[in-house]
Amino acid sequence: MTAALSIRNLRKTYDNGFEALKGISLEVQQGDFFALLGPNGAGKSTTLGIVSSLVNKSAGEVEVFGHSLDSDKAKAKTCLGVVPQEFNFNQFEKVIDIVITQAGYYGIPRSLARERAEFYLKKLGLWDKRDQVSRMLSGGMKRRLMIARALVHEPQVLILDEPTAGVDIELRRSMWSFLREINAAGTTIILTTHYLEEAESLCRNIAIIDHGRIIQNTSVRELLQQLNTETFILDIDPPQGAVPSLNGYPAKLDDDHTLVVEVEKNQGLSRLFQELAEQRIEVRSMRNKANRLEELFVSLVDKNLATEATR
Amino acid sequence: MNSREIFIAFWTIVVKEVRRFTRIWPQTLLPPAITMTLYFIIFGNLIGSRIGEMGGFDYMEYIVPGLIMMSVITNSYGNVVSSFYGTKFQRHVEELLVSPIPNWVILSGYVVGGVSRGLGVGLIVTLLSLFFTDLQVHHLFVTVGTVLLTSVVFSLGGFINAVYANSFDDISIVPTFVLTPLTYLGGVFYSIQLLPEFWQGVSMLNPILYMVNTFRYGILGVSDINIVFAFGMLLVFIVALFSYSLYLLQNGKGIRA
Numbered sequence: 001m002t003a004a005l006s007i008r009n010l011r012k013t014y015d016n017g018f019e020a021l022k023g024i025s026l027e028v029q030q031g032d033f034f035a036l037l038g039p040n041g042a043g044k045s046t047t048l049g050i051v052s053s054l055v056n057k058s059a060g061e062v063e064v065f066g067h068s069l070d071s072d073k074a075k076a077k078t079c080l081g082v083v084p085q086e087f088n089f090n091q092f093e094k095v096i097d098i099v100i101t102q103a104g105y106y107g108i109p110r111s112l113a114r115e116r117a118e119f120y121l122k123k124l125g126l127w128d129k130r131d132q133v134s135r136m137l138s139g140g141m142k143r144r145l146m147i148a149r150a151l152v153h154e155p156q157v158l159i160l161d162e163p164t165a166g167v168d169i170e171l172r173r174s175m176w177s178f179l180r181e182i183n184a185a186g187t188t189i190i191l192t193t194h195y196l197e198e199a200e201s202l203c204r205n206i207a208i209i210d211h212g213r214i215i216q217n218t219s220v221r222e223l224l225q226q227l228n229t230e231t232f233i234l235d236i237d238p239p240q241g242a243v244p245s246l247n248g249y250p251a252k253l254d255d256d257h258t259l260v261v262e263v264e265k266n267q268g269l270s271r272l273f274q275e276l277a278e279q280r281i282e283v284r285s286m287r288n289k290a291n292r293l294e295e296l297f298v299s300l301v302d303k304n305l306a307t308e309a310t311r
Numbered sequence: 312m313n314s315r316e317i318f319i320a321f322w323t324i325v326v327k328e329v330r331r332f333t334r335i336w337p338q339t340l341l342p343p344a345i346t347m348t349l350y351f352i353i354f355g356n357l358i359g360s361r362i363g364e365m366g367g368f369d370y371m372e373y374i375v376p377g378l379i380m381m382s383v384i385t386n387s388y389g390n391v392v393s394s395f396y397g398t399k400f401q402r403h404v405e406e407l408l409v410s411p412i413p414n415w416v417i418l419s420g421y422v423v424g425g426v427s428r429g430l431g432v433g434l435i436v437t438l439l440s441l442f443f444t445d446l447q448v449h450h451l452f453v454t455v456g457t458v459l460l461t462s463v464v465f466s467l468g469g470f471i472n473a474v475y476a477n478s479f480d481d482i483s484i485v486p487t488f489v490l491t492p493l494t495y496l497g498g499v500f501y502s503i504q505l506l507p508e509f510w511q512g513v514s515m516l517n518p519i520l521y522m523v524n525t526f527r528y529g530i531l532g533v534s535d536i537n538i539v540f541a542f543g544m545l546l547v548f549i550v551a552l553f554s555y556s557l558y559l560l561q562n563g564k565g566i567r568a
């Protein structure tokens with residue numbers, strides 16, 4: 001089966017000499033929900049910019065559903081819908097005009113464009129705002145407007161560059177559910193995000209990019225299996241004045257009621273509870289210190305930073 | 312994209328452009344109407360009545376074609392330069408860049424938008440001039456052809472200016488320091504026959520002189536220059552500017568990283 005997106009040896013050097021991409025290659029399969037992660041300045045937006053034709057590449061090849069961005073550009077572009085990080089619509093146009101105009105750029109007749117605009121604006125809760133000038137919308141609404149605009153030509157691949165940045169939790173959840181819905185209907189979704197909880201919750205496959213190189217490209221499941229250590233926060237009773245000695249479990253006290261314990265994957269939790277019980281320490285509640293993917297992400301990026309320093 | 316889709320995309324840009332300048336008509340259509348009416352009153356009626364004839368015509372009759380052309384030039388240029396720079400500034404040029412529209416269609420859409428405003432304002436000024444003088448069209452083809460080709464040339468010029476512009480100051484430099492002086496010195500208010508021989512020669516280097524005089528020939532039947540040469544020059548300008556604009560779009564100059 002043809003890949004939804006195929007990138008081979010993609011390079012980008014900006015005019016100021018900064019090498020943003022150092023020959024990355026990756027494939028996103030049809031129907032996938034794919035996350036491209038990385039710290040700020042790692043090359044995520046440059047990669048998506050090249051795929052969306054907003055940034056000129058220095059070298060390499062990009063294909064969308066088998067259509068080359070070099071030799072079959074129009075077809076490749078028709079397969080893509082793009083939701084950028086920054087608001088990039090006319091602030092003086094009405095919401096509905098922005099969506100219908102975008103459909104026109106793809107050669108969609110006005111009557112069909114109007115139908116689709118109505119469908120997607122209703123889906124994204126913007127139909128009531130259709131006649132409002134776009135600059136009057138809230139930040140979350142503007143983001144949803146960009147999603148409606150990107151979907152109006154019904155692309156096979158939807159690219160979202162940090163779609164939920166600055167969006168409140170309730171709206172973020174509703175956007176997740178909408179994205180899951182369109183992914184289930186067959187649209188391949190590629191997103192970048194800084195919320196690793198978002199990637200863990202939504203995506204099946206992940207690539208981590210850092211310093212212009214792909215340092216990890218695998219499924220979320222396999223990635224999480226690499227996680228050796230998890231940190232747990234235990235709410236304990238009675239209060240402790242000093243860190244209890246837990247054989248083989250590195251621990252520290254945040255305060256006299258809060259014990260932070262690192263647990264390796266092969267250690268399990270039973271023996272930890274046994275140790276605590278022996279010292280008559282009761283565990284009232286327990287939670288993970290951080291999102292699991294976040295821990296792994298930080299460790300991979302740190303490791304890559306050390307590698308980059310030796311290059 | 313097939314030809315029908317290309318036409319829809321082209322028409323979408325044209326409609327968007329026309330909607331833009333008609334929505335802000337107090338900034339785009341009203342000012343030239345007021346300015347030109349003042350020109351007609353002050354230069355045509357008050358001062359013109361003391362000047363007498365120019366090129367065998369009343370001074371008012373003589374300056375009307377030049378003033379119409381001046382409105383067409385500034386408005387065609389101004390429409391594309393401000394619209395396309397605004398598109399860049401607000402980043403909604405990205406809406407076009409991610410879509411499959413060929414670059415020549417994007418360019419043509421903006422040019423037709425500029426021509427629409429240029430011709431629209433030209434028509435308003437022409438109608439206003441009828442309150443001050445009787446306008447006879449001596450040669451319809453030359454009149455329409457000149458005004459159309461001139462507005463295409465200046466729409467393309469506005470597009471190139473917008474591509475290079477990095478600030479709002481950059482879009483007013485050319486109209487203020489290049490277009491306005493060249494237009495005023497392009498025989499709008501006088502015949503170059505009035506100038507000493509040396510300055511006549513210098514004036515012949517001003518392309519706007521050819522446009523104004525060709526248009527004046529279309530209306531009055533008199534001209535300081537060769538009409539065929541002027542048409543040839545307009546066509547050369549269009550081909551050169553269109554090709555250069557396409558090259559800039561193709562390379563993403565000023566619009567792609």
